[in-house]
Amino acid sequence: MPGLRCKRDLQRGQFIDTYRGEIITSDEANRRGQDLTEDENNFFFDYDKFRDTGAFETHRDYVCDGRYMGAPTRFINHSCDPNCAIYTVSYNHNDRNIYELAFFAREDISRGTELTFDYYDQDEGLPVSDARADEIEADKGYRPTRCLCGSEDCRRYLFT
Ligand SMILES: C[S@@+](CC[C@H](N)C(=O)[O-])C[C@H]1O[C@@H](n2cnc3c(N)ncnc32)[C@H](O)[C@@H]1O
Structure with missing residues (x-):
């Protein structure tokens, strides 16, 4: 990236x-x-x-x-x-x-x-689980972006 x-x-x-x-x-x-x-x-x-x-x-x-x-x-x-x-x-x-x-x-x-x-x-920007990302995708019609920052406290998804 x-x-x-x-x-x-x-x-x-x-x-x-x-x-x-x-x-x-x-x-x-x-x-x-x-x-x-x-x-x-x-x-x-x-x-x-x-x-x-x-x-x-x-x-x-x-x-x-x-x-x-x-x-x-x-x-x-x-x-x-x-x-x-x-x-x-x-x-x-x-x-x-x-x-x-x-x-x-x-x-x-x-x-x-x-x-x-x-x-x-x-x-x-609380941490987002895969299940929550699925829900957001179903609700909003787009999947949040998986965060690739790699930090210890990563919140996992962007644009939720
Ligand atoms: C303002 S641009 C940053 C520059 C971009 N990486 C580029 O190559 O032009 C924002 C986009 O970069 C990507 N991005 C930025 N930070 C990211 C991260 N931590 N994890 C995944 N994608 C990220 C996302 O696709 C986002 O829409």
Whole structure:
């Protein structure tokens, strides 16, 4: 599974890059998602970090799609024990529907190491059994992706 490796040593806390892509509505993301075959990667990043915080009255569902226009960060794979963290950054506007997604090193990372981040937020993404993956497949019509991160506390499936 191709991913992204750093070309130089990184220090814990160091800024790496931002996630870039087209900002599209979630309806358009759903349309694009339906066109993906099972073996195609998806490059969607939901702008949902403030959705349930009561931070604003009107939430609009946007998604950043790195497929056609993006930065190297779109190749960063998921790990359940990642070496990068992602933070939201806003400036010059007060719209919490859209923000920058900035990657930072969670630890010292040696040159050549694969960069990873957790595709889930801290409070989501419980481990999923094969039986639960079967149920999700029956309900939603697509099978969650088997997680290949190999970490000890792997949650086993992505996109549940
Ligand atoms: C943003 S892309 C990451 C880069 C991608 N691996 C590539 O080769 O272009 C996200 C896709 O990578 C795959 N992926 C990322 N992390 C994974 C993991 N831990 N286990 C299995 N597949 C993963 C999934 O297919 C997912 O849709």
